[in-house]
Amino acid sequence: MSVTATATPTDHRRHRRARMAAGAVLLTLGVSGCSGLGRTAVGPVIYTTGQDRIVSVQSPTVRGCHRMAPAGARAVDNQTLVDLVLYPTTDCTGRSTTYVATDLSDVSAPRALPWRSYRFVH
Incomplete structure (x- = not known):
């Protein structure tokens, strides 16, 4: 007999929020890393x-x-x-x-x- 764990709707929401928070942190780090670069007059x-x-x-x-x-x-x-x-x-x-x-x-x-x-x- 095997035991299989099934995820509940609450688990899915919790994982989704964690992924969204991690994405927001990565986006913030990426933007702040680029903001130190000076704007250039391309060309x-x-x-x-x-x-x-x-x-x-x-x-x-x-x-x-x-x-x-x-x-x-x-x-x-x-x-x-x-x-x-x-x-x-x-x-x-x-x-x-x-x-x-x-x-x-x-x-x-x-x-x-x-x-x-x-x-x-x-």
Whole structure:
């Protein structure tokens, strides 16, 4: 004679709640683990320096001021998913700024100061 244990409806509910609680804990851990990663402006910012050197910055963070090469940039191509603002200073301050929307480019005038930094609009 064999003895077979059968689960009651109460056991099924208890196991289901335990599985749901474990899933919620795993989801919370996964989300909190990813939240430490900085948001990026998916795609490259490509610019040409005064010495005709091409610089490509892949998916920079959307926060903060980003310095360009010391020589600055005379042409900028924003291939990211976020708009940016170009500055003639190295610290993203000053007035003579240029707004460059996503998937657009900007070329400075021949006598204009080169762009030396940029910041994302978010």
